[in-house]
Amino acid sequence: MFFNAVYEIVKQIPQGKVATYGQIARLAGNPRMARQVGWALAGCPDDNIPCHRVVNRFGQCSSAFAFGGQDVQCGLLEAEGVGFTADGNVDLTQFQWLT
Secondary structure, eight states: OOOHHHHHHHHTTTTTTTTEHHHHHHHHOOTTTTHHHHHHHHHSSSSSGGGGGOOOOOOOOOOOOGGTSSHHHHHHHTTOOBBBBTTTSSSSHHHHHOO
């Protein structure tokens, strides 16, 4: 049930915006389950769910295999117009999805 809630929330993140694992966990009603959000996204059964729009609390892209590596996720976000800070993290002040 939690994983399904995660998928439904991630579907709502608009192109050009990102959310954090913790943000998704809060929206799913379990604010202490950010790690489980990552597990849900790593095993996402639907390619149409924009899992690449979820980053950690610092705006870092995932280095996990689910996206093919950190550069792949960052590239997908960049192609959507998401901007990055000088240290290579998503600029959350400008590109975080506000719910």
